[in-house]
Amino acid sequence: MSTTRLTSETAPADRAGAPRRGTLPRRSLKRQFSKENITKVLFVVPAALYILLFFGYPVVKNIVMSLQDYTTKTFFTGEAPWVGIENYVTVISSNLFWPSLINTALFTIGSIAGQFVIGLALAAFFKRRFPLNNFLRSMLLLPWLLPLIVASATWRSILDQDSGILNRFLGTLGIEAVPWLTDPSVALTAVILVNIWIGIPFNVTILYGGLQDIPDELYEAGALDGATGWKAFWHITWPNLRPVVSVVLLLGVVYTLKVLDIILGLTNGGPANATQTLAIRSYQESFVNFEFGVGAAFSNILILISLLFAIIYLRANRRQVDE
Amino acid sequence: MTIAPVVLPQHAAARRRQKENTRSAGYTVLGIVFLGIMLFPVYWMINASLQPSGNTLTADIFPFNPSFAGYEKAIADQGQNLVTSLLISLGTVALSLAIAAPAAYALAQFRFRWINVALLAIIISQMIPGIVIANALYAAYNDIGLLNSIPGLILADASHAIPFAILIMRAFMIGIPPSIVEAARVDGAGLVRAFVSIVVPISRNSIITAGLFAFLFSWSDFLFALTLTTTEEVRPVTLGIYQYLGTQVSNWSAVMATAVLSSIPAIVLLILAQKYIAAGATGGAVK
Numbered sequence: 001m002s003t004t005r006l007t008s009e010t011a012p013a014d015r016a017g018a019p020r021r022g023t024l025p026r027r028s029l030k031r032q033f034s035k036e037n038i039t040k041v042l043f044v045v046p047a048a049l050y051i052l053l054f055f056g057y058p059v060v061k062n063i064v065m066s067l068q069d070y071t072t073k074t075f076f077t078g079e080a081p082w083v084g085i086e087n088y089v090t091v092i093s094s095n096l097f098w099p100s101l102i103n104t105a106l107f108t109i110g111s112i113a114g115q116f117v118i119g120l121a122l123a124a125f126f127k128r129r130f131p132l133n134n135f136l137r138s139m140l141l142l143p144w145l146l147p148l149i150v151a152s153a154t155w156r157s158i159l160d161q162d163s164g165i166l167n168r169f170l171g172t173l174g175i176e177a178v179p180w181l182t183d184p185s186v187a188l189t190a191v192i193l194v195n196i197w198i199g200i201p202f203n204v205t206i207l208y209g210g211l212q213d214i215p216d217e218l219y220e221a222g223a224l225d226g227a228t229g230w231k232a233f234w235h236i237t238w239p240n241l242r243p244v245v246s247v248v249l250l251l252g253v254v255y256t257l258k259v260l261d262i263i264l265g266l267t268n269g270g271p272a273n274a275t276q277t278l279a280i281r282s283y284q285e286s287f288v289n290f291e292f293g294v295g296a297a298f299s300n301i302l303i304l305i306s307l308l309f310a311i312i313y314l315r316a317n318r319r320q321v322d323e
Numbered sequence: 324m325t326i327a328p329v330v331l332p333q334h335a336a337a338r339r340r341q342k343e344n345t346r347s348a349g350y351t352v353l354g355i356v357f358l359g360i361m362l363f364p365v366y367w368m369i370n371a372s373l374q375p376s377g378n379t380l381t382a383d384i385f386p387f388n389p390s391f392a393g394y395e396k397a398i399a400d401q402g403q404n405l406v407t408s409l410l411i412s413l414g415t416v417a418l419s420l421a422i423a424a425p426a427a428y429a430l431a432q433f434r435f436r437w438i439n440v441a442l443l444a445i446i447i448s449q450m451i452p453g454i455v456i457a458n459a460l461y462a463a464y465n466d467i468g469l470l471n472s473i474p475g476l477i478l479a480d481a482s483h484a485i486p487f488a489i490l491i492m493r494a495f496m497i498g499i500p501p502s503i504v505e506a507a508r509v510d511g512a513g514l515v516r517a518f519v520s521i522v523v524p525i526s527r528n529s530i531i532t533a534g535l536f537a538f539l540f541s542w543s544d545f546l547f548a549l550t551l552t553t554t555e556e557v558r559p560v561t562l563g564i565y566q567y568l569g570t571q572v573s574n575w576s577a578v579m580a581t582a583v584l585s586s587i588p589a590i591v592l593l594i595l596a597q598k599y600i601a602a603g604a605t606g607g608a609v610k
Contacts, residue, residue, distance in 0.1 A: 142365060149545045
C-alpha cells in the first residue's frame with residue numbers, strides 16, 4: 001500500500017515541469033488506478049452489504065424492538081409505541097427468567113464439559129497409529145453433520161420412556177425405566193446428553209489437529225526424563241494444547257448458547273419449563289406469544305452474554321497469534 | 324533346520340512385528356467399538372425406519388422383516404418438502420459462493436486498510452444468535468413479502484454459510500502467490516477476468532469445501548424454516564420433521580424414514596467428499 005501511495009504522490013511532482021504530452025498518459029494512468037480501485041472495492045461490496053443487512057440490521061432492529069411494544073397489532077397498524085425499558089422489566093421479573101438463565105448456564109457448562117472430556121479422550125486415542133484410523137475418525141463426524149432436528153427426532157425415539165431402546169437396554173440390566181424427557185428432574189440432563197453426542201465429533205477433530213501439531217521430539221525428550229503416561233500429558237500435552245483448548249471451549253460456549261433446534265425438537269422447553277433457556281424464551285415470546293418486544297429483550301440479553309464470551313475468545317485468539 | 328542360526332534374528336524381528344500388529348489390530352477393534360457406540364443412534368434411526376408396524380418403538384434390534392411403508396408415507400407427506408429443501412440448499416450454495424468468493428479473495432490479496440476490522444466483523448457475525456436474525460427478518464420479510472418464499476429462505480440461510488465461506492476460502496487464497504495473477508494482468512486481463520480464470524481454478528478445493536458446507540448448513544436449517552414460514556406452501560423438510568414430531572409420534576416409522584431421507588446429503592458427502600469435509604471441519608474453527 002505504501003508503495004502505491006508513494007508513486008501516486010511523487011508522479012505529479014516529477015511531471016510538474018514536464019512537456020505537455022506527458023499529461024495525457026498521466027491522466028489515463030490515474031484514471032486506470034481509480035478504476036481499478038473501484039473494481040477492487042466491488043469485490044467486497046456484495047459481502048459487505050449482505051453482512052450489514054443480515055447481521056448488522058438485525059442487531060440494531062432487536063435493540064429498537066426491545067424498547068417498543070411490538071406485537072401482532074404492529075403488523076396491522078404499523079404502530080409500535082415506545083415503552084422504554086418496560087420489556088426488560090417484564091423479562092427480568094418474569095417467573096421464567098432466572099430458571100431459564102440457570103438452565104442456559106447448566107446446559108452450556110454440562111454440554112461443553114462432556115464434549116470436551118470425551119472429545120479429548122477420543123482425540124488422544126486416535127493419535128495412535130493403527131489400520132483404518134483415518135477412516136474411522138472421519139466417519140465419527142457424522143453426528144455433527146446431520147441436521148439437528150434429525151438428531152432430535154432420533155433421540156426422542158431412543159429416549160422414549162415406555163418403549164425406547166435405552167430404557168429397554170437399561171431394563172435388561174435391572175434398572176427401572178427412566179422418564180428421560182417427561183420428568184422435569186431429568187429432562188435437562190437428557191437434553192445435555194444428546195447435545196454432548198452432537199458436539200463430540202467437532203471436539204475430536206479440532207483437538208486431534210492440536211495434538212498432531214505437538215512435535216514428537218518433545219515426547220521423546222520427556223521420556224528420557226521419565227515423563228510418560230499421565231506425567232507426559234500434564235507436562236507436555238496440556239501446556240502445548242492450551243491455545244487450541246481455549247479456542248475449542250470458547251467456540252463451543254458461543255455455539256451452545258444459541259442452540260434452539262435440539263431443545264425444541266426434544267422437549268419444546270418442557271416438561272414444566274424444565275428445559276427453558278434464554279434462546280427458547282426469546283423464540284417463544286416472539287413466535288408463540290407474538291410479543292416481539294419481549295422476545296427481542298430476551299435475545300439482547302443472549303447477545304450480551306455471547307459478546308462477553310466473544311471478547312474472551314478474541315483475546316485468547318490474539319494471545320495465540322502473539323505466541 | 325540347519326540354517327536356524329541365520330533365521331533366528333529374523334524370527335525375533337518377525338515376532339516383534341507380529342506383536343505390534345496384534346496391538347494395532349487391537350486399537351482398530353477398539354476404534355470400531357467407539358465408532359459403533361457413537362453411530363448407534365444413526366443405526367437405530369435406519370432400523371426404526373424399516374420396521375413394519377406404525378409403532379416402531381418396540382422395534383427389533385435388526386429389521387428382520389424390512390417394510391417400506393414408512394418410506395411410502397414419508398415420501399407421500401414430505402416428498403414436496405424434500406424438493407423445497409433441495410432448491411433452497413442449492414440456491415444458498417450459489418448465493419453464498421457468489422458473495423463470499425470475491426470477498427475472500429479481496430481480503431486475502433488486496434491491501435485494504437480496514438481488513439482487520441472486516442475480519443473482526445465476520446468473526447462476530449458468526450456469533451450472533453440465529454433467533455436475533457429471525458426476530459428482525461420476520462418483521463422485514465412481512466413488509467416486503469418474502470415470508471413463505473424460497474428466495475427469502477435462501478437469503479436467510481446464507482447467513483449460516485457466508486461468514487464461514489469467506490474465512491475458509493480466504494485462508495486458502497492468502498497463499499496464492501501474487502505473481503501468478505500479475506502475470507495474467509501484464510497480458511492484459513482485468514481484475515475480474517484474472518479472478519475468474521486464475522484464482523477460482525486454483526482455489527477449487529477451498530471453494531468446493533465452502534460450497535459443501537453451505538449446502539449442509541442450509542439443508543440442516545430449522546430456525547429460519549420455523550420462523551419465516553407460516554403456511555404449508557413452502558416448507559423445508561426439517562420443519563416437516565418437527566411437525567411430524569408434534570402430530571405423528573404414533574407413526575415412528577414414517578418419522579424415522581423422513582429422518583433417514585434428510586440424512587442422505589450428510590452421509591453421501593461424508594463418504595464421497597471426505598477430504599473436503601475434513602478440511603472444512605478443521606479449517607472453520609481455527610480460522
